[in-house]
Amino acid sequence: MNFTDEKDYIMRMIKETIRVLFVVAFGEKYVSVELENKYEVSGKNLKDFLDMIDVGQINEAENLFLDSMDYTNKEAVMAGALFYEHINEKDNEFLTSNNYTREEVLSGFQQLLEQSGYHDLICLVKEEE
Numbered sequence: 504m505n506f507t508d509e510k511d512y513i514m515r516m517i518k519e520t521i522r523v524l525f526v527v528a529f530g531e532k533y534v535s536v537e538l539e540n541k542y543e544v545s546g547k548n549l550k551d552f553l554d555m556i557d558v559g560q561i562n563e564a565e566n567l568f569l570d571s572m573d574y575t576n577k578e579a580v581m582a583g584a585l586f587y588e589h590i591n592e593k594d595n596e597f598l599t600s601n602n603y604t605r606e607e608v609l610s611g612f613q614q615l616l617e618q619s620g621y622h623d624l625i626c627l628v629k630e631e632e
Contacts, residue, residue: 513591513605513606513608513609514591514592514605517587517588517591517608517609517612518588518591520612520616520624521584521585521587521588523624524580524581524584524616524621524624525581525584527621527624542578542579542581542582542585543578543579543582544568544571544572544573544579544582544583545571545572545573547567547571549582549585549586552564552567552568552586553586553589555567556586556589556590556593559597559600559601560601561590561598561601561602561603562601562602562603564586565586565590565611568583568586569611572615574615574618574619574620575619580615580619580621583615583619584612584615587608587611587612587615590603590608590611591605591608591612613625
């Protein structure tokens with residue numbers, strides 16, 4: 504597997520795991536339609552965090568997001584999944600220029616799954632060894 508294939512693989516696995524997480528957490532099919540307006544984390548709209556990502560404040564957004572995360576709240580966990588999906592959709596050049604990597608997306612998403620009790624889904628996004 505070459506470098507590009509590996510990155511595409513990580514991107515696909517995160518996206519598919521989010522679909523599974525949505526079904527497990529809410530019993531509904533995941534449909535990506537402006538969901539960022541639906542979710543909040545500690546009173547702050549998910550869209551605000553996504554806007555920070557879009558302007559290159561990825562690490563800052565992640566720190567604020569994780570500091571206010573309630574891992575027992577299903578909606579906050581779904582917001583976290585959408586947060587990492589949004590970062591995951593950025594190209595490698597954008598991530599690199601903003602001091603972030605695809606591996607950090609994977610690691611953060613795995614940590615979200617682990618801490619929120621969905622550790623059984625980690626096998627879906629585990630890197631090939």
